Amino acid sequence: MxxxxxxxxxxxxxxxxxxxxxxxxxxxxxxxxxxxxxxxxxxxxxxxxxxxxxxxxxxxxxxxxxxxxxxxxxxxxxxxxxxxxxxxxxxxxxxxxxxxxxxxxxxxxxxxxxxxxxxxxxxxxxxxxxxxxxxxxxxxxxxxxxxxxxxxxxxxxxxxxxxxxxxxxxxxxxxxIIRLKFPVAAPSRSTLKLEEAWHWFIHKGQWEQRLAPGMRAVDLGAAPGGWTWQLVQRGMFVTSVDNGPMNPDLMETGQVEHLREDAFVYQPSKPVDWMVCDVVEKPARTTAMVIEWALNGWARDMIFNLKLPMKQRYAETRTCLERIEEALGDAGLRWRLQAKQLYHDREEITCWLSLER
Ligand SMILES: C[S@@+](CC[C@H](N)C(=O)[O-])C[C@H]1O[C@@H](n2cnc3c(N)ncnc32)[C@H](O)[C@@H]1O
Known part of the structure; x- marks a missing residue:
């Protein structure tokens, strides 16, 4: 044999x-x-x-x-x-x-x-x-x-x-490949990226606890609202940060506050359960922002995309993830960090950072 x-x-x-x-x-x-x-x-x-x-x-x-x-x-x-x-x-x-x-x-x-x-x-x-x-x-x-x-x-x-x-x-x-149906009411196809991320990173048995109604979330780079829509579907209250316009139907749910601010300057007035970020930016800048959120305890769970450059994509991925681990380790935090290039990701990967309290 x-x-x-x-x-x-x-x-x-x-x-x-x-x-x-x-x-x-x-x-x-x-x-x-x-x-x-x-x-x-x-x-x-x-x-x-x-x-x-x-x-x-x-x-x-x-x-x-x-x-x-x-x-x-x-x-x-x-x-x-x-x-x-x-x-x-x-x-x-x-x-x-x-x-x-x-x-x-x-x-x-x-x-x-x-x-x-x-x-x-x-x-x-x-x-x-x-x-x-x-x-x-x-x-x-x-x-x-x-x-x-x-x-x-x-x-x-x-x-x-x-x-x-x-x-x-x-x-x-x-x-x-996790096959997901595009929800017709969602404002953008990007919505599937967040849904797929939850399926991949969060065990189905933990959805009720980790994606619970009444939770508070911040969506950075939210417009037109595909990711916010997913958070709203889970019954969460969302602060959506983006200079661009949000989908009017989503705003009518009463669960969304839209702030026309810079995602890299915005700070929440009190800690939230979730921060998600789909801003198209250099991965190093998104990484630095995620570290700031983690060190300040502004969110317990974060899902963010690292948009990869055309060259040195693997090296850049490793550098960003190591930078997060080093910063959180130096601060004595306990966390879980996972990353995946999901089916709905193009020139990017999706990361989940969960801080243990
Ligand atoms: C890929 S789109 C987000 C799509 C969104 N996740 C959805 O599902 O509909 C990226 C968004 O980031 C926003 N953006 C880019 N730079 C930003 C910044 N510095 N602060 C806030 N928003 C920013 C853009 O206006 C754009 O709406």
């Missing part, structure tokens, strides 16, 4: 370099070495693990939640290349026999135009391959518990990657 020797990482197209750099660094920090191969705009990266370590060991060691630029991952062997359309099932089944037993099969495609066009084929192929694997017991009964999930990344009708991911250390949604 050949052990998987690679990790397949899915990411936003154009961010393959950041995805590769991050995994290489985190793997090395855990004593795993290897090298990435990537093609720009492919929407995925392959990381080859140096023996004697295996990809299964690596994927169980690095915490998936620590990865910012990887949306989904799985451990795999070589690509299934040049499959014969008359019999794609046999080589897939042979490869599945070499992997840990799973009960769930997920078909994925890269988040690229070509990948999206393959989704229909992927669904059809899944409905052919899953029963075949179950018949031969290569895939356990649906609903049975398993530690691993089987992933098939379809690159074309002939080229595919088959691998496994630990159920508890990977993204629960196919491709790592």
């Amino acid at each position: 050949t052990q998987p020797d690679s990790l397949l990482l899915l990411c936003r197209a154009g961010f393959e370099g950041e995805c590769a750099a991050e995994l290489t660094e985190l793997a090395a920090a855990s004593g795993f070495y290897g090298y990435p191969t990537l093609e720009r705009n492919a929407g995925f990266v392959v990381f080859h693990v140096q023996a004697p370590a295996t990809a299964l060991q690596l994927i169980e060691t690095v915490r998936f939640r620590r990865l910012i630029f990887t949306r989904q991952w799985f451990a795999c062997g070589a690509m299934l290349e040049g499959l014969d359309p008359r019999d794609r099932l046999t080589p897939v089944a042979e490869r599945a026999a070499e992997l840990p037993k799973c009960t769930e099969l997920v078909i994925e495609t890269a988040d690229t135009t070509a990948g999206r066009e393959l989704q229909g084929f992927g669904r059809k192929f899944a409905s052919a391959v899953a029963p075949k694997l179950r018949q031969t017991d290569l895939l356990g009964k649906r609903g049975q518990k398993a530690d691993w999930r089987l992933h098939l990344l379809v690159l074309s009708g002939r080229d595919m990657w088959l691998g496994v991911a630990p159920v508890r250390n990977s993204a629960p949604d196919p491709g790592g």
Whole structure:
């Protein structure tokens, strides 16, 4: 039985370099070495693990939640290349026999135009391959518990990657994409960024407590109000700071106070539960502002975007996050800080900082 020797990482197209750099660094920090191969705009990266370590060991060691630029991952062997359309099932089944037993099969495609066009084929192929694997017991009964999930990344009708991911250390949604419906009443598409951030960072079981009605929030760079709308939907009272106009329907809820002020100068008169910030600014400036809010205890939870520059995006990300940790550490605070490039993020990442009292 050949052990998987690679990790397949899915990411936003154009961010393959950041995805590769991050995994290489985190793997090395855990004593795993290897090298990435990537093609720009492919929407995925392959990381080859140096023996004697295996990809299964690596994927169980690095915490998936620590990865910012990887949306989904799985451990795999070589690509299934040049499959014969008359019999794609046999080589897939042979490869599945070499992997840990799973009960769930997920078909994925890269988040690229070509990948999206393959989704229909992927669904059809899944409905052919899953029963075949179950018949031969290569895939356990649906609903049975398993530690691993089987992933098939379809690159074309002939080229595919088959691998496994630990159920508890990977993204629960196919491709790592949380599918959200755009709420028609929301004033902007940006609204989905905040909703997705909550889904990703805050466990559903904690929503009632952490996103509770009656809480007070500040939305910096709020106009026209997509993020404020989400806060209002949760029953919160929001101070929306922006020189631009807010959506009139949102203002009529009576839950929103609109201040035409500079987000970087504004200070709340008393501490609030949430501060959210979607201002388009240099990441270093947003970072400095978040540190000021944290050190002054102005908000307990913060969600903010770091808009990444065109160059040195990974280095800039690390610098900003380290700066926050250093400042909060020096002040003796206790906190949780997570960052992710969400599906609705473009040239940016979203961060969640939660201060423990
Ligand atoms: C990406 S938009 C925010 C969209 C908003 N989150 C939504 O969901 O509708 C960025 C906003 O930041 C505002 N902005 C930029 N610089 C600002 C500053 N220094 N202070 C306050 N607002 C600022 C802009 O006017 C713009 O409305």
